[in-house]
Amino acid sequence: MGDDSWRLQRQTTTDNLCWACTGVTGTPGDWWLYGNVNVNDGEWHHTAGVYDGSKYYLYVDGELDASKDTSGTMSISSYPVLIGANAQQGGREFEGLIDDVRIYKRALMDTEILGVMSGGGAEYPLASGPVPANGAIHPDTWVNLSWRAGDFAVSHNVYFGDNFDDVSAGAEGTFQGNQTLMFLVAGFPGFAYPDGLVPGTTYYWRVDEVNETEPNSPWKGDVWSFMIPPKTAYAPEPADTAEAVDLNANLNWTPGFGAKLHTVYFGDSFDDVNNAAGGLPQGAATL
Numbered sequence: 001m002g003d004d005s006w007r008l009q010r011q012t013t014t015d016n017l018c019w020a021c022t023g024v025t026g027t028p029g030d031w032w033l034y035g036n037v038n039v040n041d042g043e044w045h046h047t048a049g050v051y052d053g054s055k056y057y058l059y060v061d062g063e064l065d066a067s068k069d070t071s072g073t074m075s076i077s078s079y080p081v082l083i084g085a086n087a088q089q090g091g092r093e094f095e096g097l098i099d100d101v102r103i104y105k106r107a108l109m110d111t112e113i114l115g116v117m118s119g120g121g122a123e124y125p126l127a128s129g130p131v132p133a134n135g136a137i138h139p140d141t142w143v144n145l146s147w148r149a150g151d152f153a154v155s156h157n158v159y160f161g162d163n164f165d166d167v168s169a170g171a172e173g174t175f176q177g178n179q180t181l182m183f184l185v186a187g188f189p190g191f192a193y194p195d196g197l198v199p200g201t202t203y204y205w206r207v208d209e210v211n212e213t214e215p216n217s218p219w220k221g222d223v224w225s226f227m228i229p230p231k232t233a234y235a236p237e238p239a240d241t242a243e244a245v246d247l248n249a250n251l252n253w254t255p256g257f258g259a260k261l262h263t264v265y266f267g268d269s270f271d272d273v274n275n276a277a278g279g280l281p282q283g284a285a286t287l
Contacts, residue, residue, distance in 0.1 A: 003088050005077035008049040010094070015040035019049035019058045023075035033058050035065040046117040052107035062117045064110065123151040125219040127207035132226040139229060141196040142187030145205055150219055153209035155180050157218060160192055160205040167204040168223050178210065199257040200230035231256040251287040
């Protein structure tokens, strides 16, 4: 594609790979992602560059070599795609062997790259790409869950609850129904948990992909989770029970759900601090 769109190549002065998409956010220097794995070792290597609209990924032999956040739309090039050469700049031929080149019109997941590397296709039967992301902290008492459908899915069995084992087992109270839409609202009147999600609670959800014409259906999905932050302050810095703390260290914390002001107590007696009351509140989550 030349130098004005995407390219996956060996770095000029090292034995590593680099991956770039012209036009994404930042200066030209920000367009590059540099790998760390030595690919000039006389062995065959499977390599892949992925851009999903928010992040770069560079894989070598199915393992993530490097990644970084970015955004924006890659430029469209008027130059043809060449394998082992640069259509825009002559004299940039690849010195080595290249086999089985594939270009996809969507960003592949790591599991799909493993499938391609093993000689199969990029078809992936499971639901993926959960929103909120797995393990995320979700700052609201309602949520719109969404996901990417498995490649064979016609409909989706959705499970949601506050107990991992129940969701994993598909317990009756967690099943939200079979649906064709790829989203589920919870924590809102008329939907699951109509009284709202509870601060300080971790919720779990799972999507099984269904296609009655496929003998392997349904495909049981992974259990994903997100947490509604507690109303109390959390994630202190320095961490709880930390030792060898700098005498001039600042105290920082993440505000509890919905908190606007904070009253801070500090001392060298657990009981005194634990039983303290009153005091002037402050707006900053630092001391």
